[in-house]
Amino acid sequence: MIVVEHLTKRFGRVTAVDDLSFQVRPGLVTGFLGPNGAGKSTTMRMILGLDRPTAGRITVNGRRFVDQAAPLHEIGSLLEARAVHPGRSARNHLLALAATTGVPTRRVDEVLDIVGLTSVARQRAGAFSLGMGQRLGIAGALLADPEVVMLDEPANGLDPEGIVWIRELLQGLAREGRTVFVSSHLISEMALTAEHLVIVGRGRLIADLPVSELTGTSDRVTVRSPRAGDLAALLIDRGITVTSVSTDQLEVTGLPVEEIGRRAFDGGIMLHTLTPHSISLEQAFIDLTHDSVQYAPTEVSTRTVAA
């Protein structure tokens, strides 16, 4: 469990993270999404105590991170792939990290096996490909059997097979009741991996919602009817937008097709077309993050509460 409250980080005049609050719960994969420079890495660095917050509070499993008896056991993390001395072998790299917290050698060999690096464990890490470096970083994150697993863009540099592998790994960890927090700027990948999303833009929280809602809320429906005007009157309601495209055509957002069809039937209105356009996840994501740039801060936080 990670609890972030009113977190702010300024670098000089740049506000990288701006009054950000969210929780990452155990038992599911939470995706941390946002465009480049949104403040994802900075937030993760603050969770680990690497950057000092300008304001705000973070607890990991109920305690401040510096107060943990075995920090590596509370949070296993990967922030930078290939953060390894190029001349040291993968196994020695992990042995040294393991030693700090008393993780036995047997466990080092176990995580090497989990990430599939056993055969190259004694080779210089400098010779590793980007994907192998990423796997070594993940091995380091799993080393001390952590309650929370936090990975910054773990899919970077992995081949398609590797991406499927990490997806299954993360979901498996969540099933074991662990807290899994993974950043990405690829919504399509996150939609397959995560159950819950925390979306940020320009350091602010844009949305904190289950993946299913992100797809649900973005549906737009095209309706054609000879009595389009009468139909519009039946559909219009709070939170529903009805746009008249031509005399016999409407664009409706905020209502599922089934409901539109039912209301038309109840009103005795004949329909010629009823077409849902499920906006792609990418589009939903772009719309959301695009909004954050345009909306004033107060409106952004209203949206947040609504979501």
Place this chain on the structure above:
Amino acid sequence: MSSILSDELAAVDAPGPADGPAPRPSVLALTFRGILRAEWIKLRTVRSTRMTCFAALVAVIGLGALAAAVSAGDITAPEGPRHAGGFGSATDPTAISLSGVLLAQLIVAVIGVLAVTNEYGTGMIRAYFAAVPTRLPLLWAKAIVVAVVVTAGSLIAAVVAFLVGQSVLGSGVDLGDPGVVRAVLGAALYLGVISVLGVAVGALLRHTAGSVAVLFATLLIIPQLLVAILPGDWSTAITPYLPSNAGSALMTVSGSDTLLAPAAGAAVLAGWVGLLLVGAAWRMRTTDA
């Protein structure tokens, strides 16, 4: 058990496994002993450590023997002052045999610097800060491990250099003579201290090239420069307190009026390293990694 992670690991504060014959949980906790072990593993598993340690040994023994040979008249010295700004005096046989320290100090300074800057350069330091969020134990452990390794290696090198040097010189001085053991130990301690100075400067600057440049300047260039530009009495008042000259005081048997007494030299060295370590600790604690 089909858990992705180990069922056998448990932190001190975690409840034991609820079911089944519990495997003996190995207790996970961050300890200073563990951090020391980690630093020792890191130091010995890169080739640059082995190479620099070997180079330091060769420097102490080889240059010591060479200086002894020059002094004994077996080899003709080039024109010019033989020990300008360096260690030892032309007349102290012990100091002559230990003059390889002049070069070795630069090598051990680099060992100390690299132990820190390599980790900043690769980003590995951040993985360690995540494991040791209070950070400073990492600095202390690094300083201790580097100091122990360098001092131990230097002691062996200094004893060998002394024995070889005296036999080349035919001086008749041996380890039992007054002040000799202190000088040989002093050489080893001095190199240990300089390696810690390397750790401290590395942690202050976080970059290899800058740290190495600062240390070279401090150990080699500044002492000579001060002698050259300061009025004579200023120079005699200030230069003995420079780290390299304080180290010289430890290694010379027949004292000299340009050097401090051995105990004072040791105190001055301790002061330098203490000051820089405090600075390094402050920077490590307060600056974002």
